[in-house]
Amino acid sequence: MTTTTTKTRRTAKATAKKTVTKKSTAAKTTKKTVEAIKTISNATFVDPNERFDISTEELKDSIVKHLHVTQGTDQNKANEKAWFNATAAAVNEIIFERVTKTQKTHFNKDTRAVHYLSLEFLMGRLLKNNMCNIGLMETAAAALTELGQDFHAVAEEEPDLALGNGGLGRLAACFIDSLATLQYPAIGYGIHYEHGLFNQTFQDGRQFERPDSWREYGNPWEICRPESVQEIPVYGYVETKYTDEGKVQKEWHPGRIIKGVPWDIPVVGYGATTVNVLRLWESRASDFFNWDVFNAGGYLDSQVENVQAETISKVLYPNDETDQGKELRLIQQYFFCACSIKDIVRRYKRAHGEDWSQFVEQVVVQLNDTHPVVAIPELMRILIDRAGMEWDQAWDICQGVFAYTNHTLLPEALEKWSVRLFEKVLPRHLEIIYEINSRFLNGICDQFFPGDDAIKSKLSIIQEGNEKMVRMGNLAVIGSFKVNGVAQVHSALVKSDLFPEFNEIWQDKFTNVTNGVTPRRWLKSCNPRLSNLISEYADKDWPVNQDKIRAIESLADNAKFQKRYMDIKHENKVDLAEVIKDLTGVEVDPTALFDIQIKRLHEYKRQQLNLIHIMALYRRLLQNPDYPMPKRVFIFGAKAAPGYYLAKEIIYAINKVADRINNDSRIKDKLKVVFLPNYRVSLAEKMIPAADVSEQISTAGKEASGTGNMKLALNGAITVGTLDGANIEIAEEAGEDNVVIFGLTVDEVKKAKADGYNPWDYYYGNEELKAVLDWFDTDYFTPGKPGELAAVKRSLLDDGDAYLCLADYESYSEAHKKVDVLFNDKKTWARMAIMNTARMAKFNSDRSIQDYVDNIWKLEAFSVVE
Ligand SMILES: *Cc1c(COP(=O)(O)O)cnc(C)c1O
Numbered sequence: 001m002t003t004t005t006t007k008t009r010r011t012a013k014a015t016a017k018k019t020v021t022k023k024s025t026a027a028k029t030t031k032k033t034v035e036a037i038k039t040i041s042n043a044t045f046v047d048p049n050e051r052f053d054i055s056t057e058e059l060k061d062s063i064v065k066h067l068h069v070t071q072g073t074d075q076n077k078a079n080e081k082a083w084f085n086a087t088a089a090a091v092n093e094i095i096f097e098r099v100t101k102t103q104k105t106h107f108n109k110d111t112r113a114v115h116y117l118s119l120e121f122l123m124g125r126l127l128k129n130n131m132c133n134i135g136l137m138e139t140a141a142a143a144l145t146e147l148g149q150d151f152h153a154v155a156e157e158e159p160d161l162a163l164g165n166g167g168l169g170r171l172a173a174c175f176i177d178s179l180a181t182l183q184y185p186a187i188g189y190g191i192h193y194e195h196g197l198f199n200q201t202f203q204d205g206r207q208f209e210r211p212d213s214w215r216e217y218g219n220p221w222e223i224c225r226p227e228s229v230q231e232i233p234v235y236g237y238v239e240t241k242y243t244d245e246g247k248v249q250k251e252w253h254p255g256r257i258i259k260g261v262p263w264d265i266p267v268v269g270y271g272a273t274t275v276n277v278l279r280l281w282e283s284r285a286s287d288f289f290n291w292d293v294f295n296a297g298g299y300l301d302s303q304v305e306n307v308q309a310e311t312i313s314k315v316l317y318p319n320d321e322t323d324q325g326k327e328l329r330l331i332q333q334y335f336f337c338a339c340s341i342k343d344i345v346r347r348y349k350r351a352h353g354e355d356w357s358q359f360v361e362q363v364v365v366q367l368n369d370t371h372p373v374v375a376i377p378e379l380m381r382i383l384i385d386r387a388g389m390e391w392d393q394a395w396d397i398c399q400g401v402f403a404y405t406n407h408t409l410l411p412e413a414l415e416k417w418s419v420r421l422f423e424k425v426l427p428r429h430l431e432i433i434y435e436i437n438s439r440f441l442n443g444i445c446d447q448f449f450p451g452d453d454a455i456k457s458k459l460s461i462i463q464e465g466n467e468k469m470v471r472m473g474n475l476a477v478i479g480s481f482k483v484n485g486v487a488q489v490h491s492a493l494v495k496s497d498l499f500p501e502f503n504e505i506w507q508d509k510f511t512n513v514t515n516g517v518t519p520r521r522w523l524k525s526c527n528p529r530l531s532n533l534i535s536e537y538a539d540k541d542w543p544v545n546q547d548k549i550r551a552i553e554s555l556a557d558n559a560k561f562q563k564r565y566m567d568i569k570h571e572n573k574v575d576l577a578e579v580i581k582d583l584t585g586v587e588v589d590p591t592a593l594f595d596i597q598i599k600r601l602h603e604y605k606r607q608q609l610n611l612i613h614i615m616a617l618y619r620r621l622l623q624n625p626d627y628p629m630p631k632r633v634f635i636f637g638a639k640a641a642p643g644y645y646l647a648k649e650i651i652y653a654i655n656k657v658a659d660r661i662n663n664d665s666r667i668k669d670k671l672k673v674v675f676l677p678n679y680r681v682s683l684a685e686k687m688i689p690a691a692d693v694s695e696q697i698s699t700a701g702k703e704a705s706g707t708g709n710m711k712l713a714l715n716g717a718i719t720v721g722t723l724d725g726a727n728i729e730i731a732e733e734a735g736e737d738n739v740v741i742f743g744l745t746v747d748e749v750k751k752a753k754a755d756g757y758n759p760w761d762y763y764y765g766n767e768e769l770k771a772v773l774d775w776f777d778t779d780y781f782t783p784g785k786p787g788e789l790a791a792v793k794r795s796l797l798d799d800g801d802a803y804l805c806l807a808d809y810e811s812y813s814e815a816h817k818k819v820d821v822l823f824n825d826k827k828t829w830a831r832m833a834i835m836n837t838a839r840m841a842k843f844n845s846d847r848s849i850q851d852y853v854d855n856i857w858k859l860e861a862f863s864v865v866e
Helices: 003-012 014-028 034-043 056-069 080-109 127-133 137-146 151-156 167-181 291-295 299-311 327-352 356-362 375-386 391-401 419-425 427-442 444-448 453-459 472-479 488-498 500-505 519-525 528-537 546-555 559-584 607-623 645-662 681-690 708-714 727-734 746-754 759-765 767-775 790-796 805-824 826-838 845-857
Strands: 113-117 121-124 161-163 186-191 199-203 206-210 230-234 237-242 248-253 256-268 275-285 363-368 402-405 416-418 469-471 482-485 510-512 593-598 632-637 671-675 693-696 718-721
Touching: 056 080, 056 137, 080 127, 080 137, 080 151, 080 256, 080 275, 113 167, 113 327, 121 167, 121 275, 121 681, 127 137, 127 151, 127 167, 127 256, 127 519, 137 151, 167 186, 167 256, 167 275, 167 363, 167 519, 167 845, 186 327, 206 645, 230 327, 237 427, 248 375, 248 427, 256 299, 256 327, 275 299, 275 327, 327 356, 327 363, 327 375, 327 419, 356 363, 356 391, 363 391, 363 845, 375 391, 375 402, 375 427, 375 472, 391 402, 391 427, 402 472, 416 419, 419 427, 419 469, 427 444, 427 453, 427 472, 444 453, 444 500, 453 500, 469 472, 472 500, 482 488, 482 845, 488 500, 488 510, 488 727, 519 528, 519 681, 519 708, 528 546, 528 559, 546 559, 546 826, 559 671, 559 681, 559 826, 593 681, 607 632, 607 645, 607 671, 607 767, 607 790, 607 805, 632 681, 645 671, 645 790, 681 708, 693 708, 708 718, 708 727, 708 826, 718 727, 718 805, 718 826, 759 767, 759 805, 767 790, 767 805, 805 826
Parallel strands: 113 186, 113 363, 186 275, 363 402, 402 482, 482 510, 593 632, 593 693, 632 671, 693 718
Antiparallel strands: 121 161, 199 206, 230 256, 237 248, 256 275, 416 469
């Protein structure tokens, strides 16, 4: 806050200071075992509520000051946006100071750091999260109330930072939160998209996309760092030269130079001891204005180059899982990797000059999927063409630095770029990739599989054919020292099905790190009622030691505790019912079972399976108004990639079916279906605390991990799920009595496919399923327009039902009958929900990060000097 406050804070906390001194000394000792690091991480826990002794009065003063100083308004004139900005500015006074301290500490100690490269960071809103992590949530609420404002309303003014599509981007956001909380030196690198993921609206049930403009009116969290601008070459040609000693030298003459401007967003760890940064690159034309052209009267011409350069960071690609082979996308990836690698090298050189011998010890780069894999040939280029290194030395460095996370087995999602495009955009990188490839094929690959051309062509980075392609997955595996999948079953499949030969060559390269989510955002801050209840029974450091929540396990059968737990669930449902009313106009009963499926819309995630089951329930109710089931509300949230035809048809079908059901008085409100528009992090935070059932129903073997499943279980939703991704581990942790598992297993799915799976067998074999599918051909849900929903049926029958919805239908339907019975038994249900909350510690992203640290990154935690 004010300088005086800061001073008071520094001297006041004697106990905190003692802890700090202890951990600083410990951090100095060089060779520490992993155990020791863990102990230090625990010892450094600082309760944020005791850390900053900022009074409500002081915070009020600071907010009012910022209304004047940074917003140019005052208490009487300010609108809610101004109140939000002023509150954020007040928080920033604390945060930015910690950023500087953190960076200074890391620089002075010359720490090894992880560089997390991700094309996506799905951050959501930051105000409440930052308040929560610095322990000022209650103070802020009180301060704003006393100023005549409502904290929640002010927080609602913040647009989501939606610089990602879904799980992969949200994982990156949880990871940087955990890295800061555990006090590891780390930086996230991404793109400063002007437009994040599109905003979704529905018109007559169909999805429409509107651009997202998260920083149209400025963003209080980011700081521009012009001192760290980078210049990035693209296009052009490569010249081969010879030195006097006859050595070959390559010189790339780029066709264009693009400027990369970094914007830093502080990443506040819980307790705010360490505040790392997320550095996002914005593209600009390298010379802002072409004055010659301008002076010659060509004002528009002079702008063309700017527009082209600025297009690179203009929009996030909205494709989830699949990728489209576009020149702009490749340039986007390269631009971002080149900026980040240059930044890493610049920082290293500041401490080590031209001495590269420490590089591998100081730097580890984690590649979040194949999107940033072009960073590998880029570092090779820098080392060979710029630093004058020999190939072998440069390759050793690269292999010591990069690690790659695989996120999917879907073949359509494994990135490939045409050689032709690569040659046009990155001619020097293509040469380097060819060299990496030939050394691999003639070297270690030939040793393992001598003369086996079939295997060689499978492992080659270059896919031969009419249109030669660069396989980024193969490049990632060859160029990294570790490759990890994101859940046990997924990592096993990466080894056995995706890269079996690579796994033979490098047995130690492949590993697993099961995903996790931060309990700060996904419990403490989004579900304050449940958090307060937990804090009554668990040690108050549960947000950083999640297994402490296990304390409530012994209360799972305690009637009083059950009541308090379920009352909280009810209050959260009342809140969500209001949101539902606001967004859709539909009134839902908060005593009904809230059944939630929230995730990107994709055939493999099987929202269509959920839909046909809802239609079956509707049909059962029409046939028998006394059909025994608790009142149910089915709630969806999902965006479809704008070019994904069937996904959009599924959204349309759900909306149309919802319309009909919600307005059918015959079923007496026993069934409601709502599709909330514009699913995003801030909406997830309102939906998850109110869920009774969590739908995790992907075809086994298709969902790498899932993280929505973890958030929902943590908040006491019962998983109805297949044995896929992290569901398997969630079931193990929660206990099989506390989840409802259905459907084919990975092996059964493989067998069904091998045996020539035929969906018609299931159609003719199940009277209800047939009736429901035939319903799609009528105009029952689209009056006067029969066949409007036929695309969904077609995909499930004529087109072969690639994701085996019909094979799993009966089992799914039975699972829900079981849910009905369980939900009616209030004691059993409460017990199950409590057990889920109590037992989710494994899925804390702190645990994921500690796994990365132990097995891949080998980092040391550092306490930031006060
Ligand atoms: C967690 C999250 C996801 C990922 O959900 P899955 O069910 O794991 O696919 C996607 N979008 C948002 C906004 C999320 O918060």
